[in-house]
Amino acid sequence: MDWDDLRIALAVVRHGSLSAAARALGTTQPTVSRRLDAFERRTGAKLFERAKEGLTPTPLCAALIEGMDRMEEGALTVERRLAARDTGLQGSITVTSLDWFGDYVMAPIMARFGGLHPLVSLALINDGRRYNLSRGEADIAFRPGVFDQEDIIERKVAEIAFGLYASPAYLEQHGLPDFGSGCAGQSILMLHETAPRTPLTDWLRNIAPDARSILRTNGIWSQLAAAESGEALAVLPRLLVDKRLTLRRIETPRPGPVLTVRMGVHQDMRKTPRMRAFMDFAVRELELRAAELNPR
Known part of the structure; x- marks a missing residue:
């Protein structure tokens, strides 16, 4: 058979x-x-x-x-x-991540590692689906939240600070949000509720309970584009947005939310030389960017 x-x-x-x-x-x-x-x-x-x-x-x-x-x-x-056999620094590594974090943070890290180790074949998959590491759908995952499989070894590798943003055109038309009145009359963008992103939606509902949600999306890039169009307020990563002239960060009565990113790998794979080398490299690179990822 x-x-x-x-x-x-x-x-x-x-x-x-x-x-x-x-x-x-x-x-x-x-x-x-x-x-x-x-x-x-x-x-x-x-x-x-x-x-x-x-x-x-x-x-x-x-x-x-x-x-x-x-x-x-x-x-x-x-x-x-x-x-996982000892083949040295050669072979393939498939990394899965989420949305903007994979595009903006992990892709450059992986490219640098690939440049240093030409015998390692790297692949990055950015997808909202949680790839199953036990079934070999990917080798290593970087994502917010915790891993729910017993055979996965995980490690906290980054903290991502978020803030509330609006375009100058939106603020000119609607004015700064009045948090004392629950942001009545303001429009907001929301993410589809998934466990890792619940802190973002909970924080926004808390500071702007009376704002009107005009759109829900499943990714940060779509939130960013919609906010830049001048239609609504959005909760976005400070690393991605603080230096953009198209959006302005708004002071809020409570500090912006912070999401913890964890790295996960199957326990059978964690000591493979190429996996170990890449994970160590990625952790060092993320440590070097810690102040950018979570500015105080």
Whole structure:
């Protein structure tokens, strides 16, 4: 029995559709459909009921899921241990980060490391999705909040200060916010609520409870662009915005929020020479920028 066939079936179960499974596996929907059909014909086992609404696991498939999960974990353990063998400073490192922090902070750090170590192949993925380090979707993650997997080793590496900003055009039209009145008459931009960013939305609601939210977005870059357009106030990273002439930081009755960024790596990978070298390098670089990341 080919493990790849079982892996495809497991991905369809987990993600609920052929297209979602294909994205997770890094392949195409026709390939997933063809491989799944061939697997069912070869084994004589019907694993899914097909309908317009999508694919539903049959009772047989549901009974096999636990075994497929164990097979996948075994295969991933073998892959991680092979990847963690002592090969020196060569091989690949995939880093996942979030939104502006990956673009503005991690990309330059990774480029410098890549310049020093030409045999290391580096890849940066900036995505709101939390990549699973245990399943090898990435090697190292830099993100706010905590890691919820037991086999992940994490370390606090940075603190990011945020402030409240508006464009000169917005302030000319609406005036400075009156925090004593709850910022009535003001417009604000909000982030979609996710656990790592809850402190930002809670802080803004606290100082401006009567302001009107005119837009929710899932990223800092979109917040920045909307604030620069002159339509609303926004909570933004000071590192990214303080030097911009297009926005002005507004004094607030409470200090701006601070998000803690943590680095996470799977315990099987942390002592690999290339991983260890990159993590040490990244931590040093972030320490050098600590005053920029969290200005007092």
